[in-house]
Amino acid sequence: MNLYQLRYFTTLAETNHFGKAAEKLCIAQPSLSHAIAQLEAELGVVLFERKNRSSSLTKEGRQFLSYVEKALEILDSGIQTMERISHGEGVIELGFLRTLGISFIPELAADFLREQKDKSIRFEFHSDTSQPLLQGLKEEKYDMVFCTKIDSEKSIEFIPVSKQDLVLIVPRAHPLANRYTVDLTETLPYPHVYFAENSGLRVVIDQLFDKIGKRPQIAYEIQEDQVIAGLVAQGFGIAVVPYMEELLRLNVKIIQISYPYWERNFYMATLKGHYLPPAVQKFKQFVIEKHSL
Amino acid sequence: MNLYQLRYFTTLAETNHFGKAAEKLCIAQPSLSHAIAQLEAELGVVLFERKNRSSSLTKEGRQFLSYVEKALEILDSGIQTMERISHGEGVIELGFLRTLGISFIPELAADFLREQKDKSIRFEFHSDTSQPLLQGLKEEKYDMVFCTKIDSEKSIEFIPVSKQDLVLIVPRAHPLANRYTVDLTETLPYPHVYFAENSGLRVVIDQLFDKIGKRPQIAYEIQEDQVIAGLVAQGFGIAVVPYMEELLRLNVKIIQISYPYWERNFYMATLKGHYLPPAVQKFKQFVIEKHSL
DNA sequence: TATTTTGATAGATTTTGTCTATGTCGTATG
DNA sequence: CATACGACATAGACAAAATCTATCAAAATA
Numbered sequence: 001m002n003l004y005q006l007r008y009f010t011t012l013a014e015t016n017h018f019g020k021a022a023e024k025l026c027i028a029q030p031s032l033s034h035a036i037a038q039l040e041a042e043l044g045v046v047l048f049e050r051k052n053r054s055s056s057l058t059k060e061g062r063q064f065l066s067y068v069e070k071a072l073e074i075l076d077s078g079i080q081t082m083e084r085i086s087h088g089e090g091v092i093e094l095g096f097l098r099t100l101g102i103s104f105i106p107e108l109a110a111d112f113l114r115e116q117k118d119k120s121i122r123f124e125f126h127s128d129t130s131q132p133l134l135q136g137l138k139e140e141k142y143d144m145v146f147c148t149k150i151d152s153e154k155s156i157e158f159i160p161v162s163k164q165d166l167v168l169i170v171p172r173a174h175p176l177a178n179r180y181t182v183d184l185t186e187t188l189p190y191p192h193v194y195f196a197e198n199s200g201l202r203v204v205i206d207q208l209f210d211k212i213g214k215r216p217q218i219a220y221e222i223q224e225d226q227v228i229a230g231l232v233a234q235g236f237g238i239a240v241v242p243y244m245e246e247l248l249r250l251n252v253k254i255i256q257i258s259y260p261y262w263e264r265n266f267y268m269a270t271l272k273g274h275y276l277p278p279a280v281q282k283f284k285q286f287v288i289e290k291h292s293l
Numbered sequence: 294m295n296l297y298q299l300r301y302f303t304t305l306a307e308t309n310h311f312g313k314a315a316e317k318l319c320i321a322q323p324s325l326s327h328a329i330a331q332l333e334a335e336l337g338v339v340l341f342e343r344k345n346r347s348s349s350l351t352k353e354g355r356q357f358l359s360y361v362e363k364a365l366e367i368l369d370s371g372i373q374t375m376e377r378i379s380h381g382e383g384v385i386e387l388g389f390l391r392t393l394g395i396s397f398i399p400e401l402a403a404d405f406l407r408e409q410k411d412k413s414i415r416f417e418f419h420s421d422t423s424q425p426l427l428q429g430l431k432e433e434k435y436d437m438v439f440c441t442k443i444d445s446e447k448s449i450e451f452i453p454v455s456k457q458d459l460v461l462i463v464p465r466a467h468p469l470a471n472r473y474t475v476d477l478t479e480t481l482p483y484p485h486v487y488f489a490e491n492s493g494l495r496v497v498i499d500q501l502f503d504k505i506g507k508r509p510q511i512a513y514e515i516q517e518d519q520v521i522a523g524l525v526a527q528g529f530g531i532a533v534v535p536y537m538e539e540l541l542r543l544n545v546k547i548i549q550i551s552y553p554y555w556e557r558n559f560y561m562a563t564l565k566g567h568y569l570p571p572a573v574q575k576f577k578q579f580v581i582e583k584h585s586l
Numbered sequence: 587t588a589t590t591t592t593g594a595t596a597g598a599t600t601t602t603g604t605c606t607a608t609g610t611c612g613t614a615t616g
Numbered sequence: 617c618a619t620a621c622g623a624c625a626t627a628g629a630c631a632a633a634a635t636c637t638a639t640c641a642a643a644a645t646a
Contacts, residue, residue, distance in 0.1 A: 018592070027635070027636090030595080031595075033593060034635085038633095050593075052591085052594085052643050059570060063374065063375075074360055077360065079294070081357070082356075085356075326626090
């Protein structure tokens with residue numbers, strides 16, 4: 001049994017006429033006769049009543065038709081879906097760090113969509129910390145994630161796309177406010193608004209202070225970097241935070257940290273050697289060409 | 294696209310290994326590779342991730358698989374149904390006159406089923422009058438009907454299978470009770486229990502009385518011949534009814550009608566030159582061989 | 587009875603599914 | 617580090633089958 005026979009069958013069932021159906025199918029009439037005869041032989045059932053003026057489905061033919069129509073309908077919608085995907089349509093499951101969700105990812109996605117006029121690509125956005133993101137990537141929950149690098153992951157391809165410095169922010173009226181750079185040791189006399197335990201950056205900043213062998217006084221512990229910045233602006237303390245555009249709009253002074261040096265790199269991560277759906281492949285190419293460092 | 298490719302696809306999706314799947318499918322491994330490659334080319338989508346140790350479905354592959362599995366399941370159940378029908382299984386839609394439903398049809402069906410040990414043939418029974426039965430036959434509502442003949446129906450094949458006499462029944466204590474035959478004229482002095490207007494036999498018996506130029510006195514009008522017989526047994530009148538076995542068990546005397554002569558023939562009717570499902574064909578053959586007159 | 591219509595049949599041709607043999611790539615192994 | 621092996625792809629030959637054109641047979645129409 002073959003698909004084309006089933007397609008011929010449904011067409012013939014519509015027209016009830018071998019000649020007309022063959023014409024509709026763009027084949028010769030004997031081909032259709034042959035195909036239907038073969039189908040009937042295989043099923044052991046007569047599907048059409050060949051009458052003098054026209055043909056018509058038998059009882060079994062009608063019964064079989066209902067199965068075939070349903071099956072073909074499902075199959076065709078599957079084929080259609082695949083063809084849409086192959087033409088670049090599709091959903092890109094994007095994972096990223098919360099920090100990147102503020103401006104980098106939205107701008108990147110918007111840029112990409114602007115360039116892809118006719119294609120209908122949708123993004124699904126998922127923010128999390130690096131560990132779960134990479135786990136999700138390996139489980140194919142995400143097509144692509146933007147996060148920090150973990151060197152032990154041999155099966156993942158990392159392409160650098162963005163970096164972020166850590167800066168000190170202080171209220172405008174603070175003693176350190178007119179400095180351009182500071183050594184982290186100089187911040188120790190002042191109470192800090194600090195990242196909370198469960199925040200991704202807590203570990204990083206702890207390590208930074210470990211390099212100078214001291215920990216700061218902690219006035220408040222907060223998860224969100226934006227909240228930290230807000231508290232600093234209101235004079236609740238000083239803080240080490242990743243640089244973000246938003247800081248410029250707040251009532252804080254931004255000061256470079258001269259020592260210890262630290263730079264945080266962000267990477268686009270995909271499974272190494274793994275097939276990427278066309279839409280994802282396009283997006284990856286776009287990021288490499290326009291936004292990689 | 295071909296059916297076999299879809300079947301290969303589902304098998305490969307189960308094993309995730311070209312070699313193993315090919316073995317399961319009883320084909321060579323390159324054939325499978327070729328078939329899948331062709332499917333992928335046609336859909337424009339990569340369905341399998343070929344990895345070093347084993348293969349696995351891509352995201353699109355999983356999506357397509359769900360469609361294909363559903364479609365094949367429906368198609369296969371359709372094929373199975375057809376194959377069962379071709380092996381003689383099936384439902385026979387049987388239409389017949391109510392009269393025949395008392396003993397003739399049940400006995401015929403039981404005889405047939407007794408002879409068809411392993412086959413699972415079921416009957417659907419529908420009783421009606423001749424006109425609607427033949428109409429239903431032409432509309433393929435019934436596969437076969439048992440009724441009286443209508444000569445104008447050129448598209449229907451009638452095969453005689455049973456006949457039935459009209460007899461006079463009277464209560465045991467009736468003046469006519471010890472007669473063996475009567476002329477219908479002799480029944481006119483006595484009140485009749487008569488078939489109602491909408492009964493199939495009313496016309497027939499009216500015509501019978503028209504032959505002697507008179508109509509009887511009507512005491513009661515009833516549709517069902519068995520109810521008529523019951524009323525006669527209880528002394529409500531006399532009646533002309535078709536002969537049935539049941540009459541022997543009632544408290545009535547059965548008397549032949551010597552004049553006018555009348556005989557009612559019953560026929561098995563099928564659409565002329567029309568394809569019959571195997572189960573129906575078998576039953577028709579059985580009736581012709583064992584029960585036709 | 588001749589003609590038209592409809593579908594089946596026959597034989598040639600082309601397509602395509604399947605096979606065997608071999609190649610390539612990447613991983614394990616000595 | 618080279619070799620062997622496992623897993624899939626590729627190439628070319630062969631066989632099966634789907635399509636075509638031409639023709640036939642049966643039934644209905646004129």
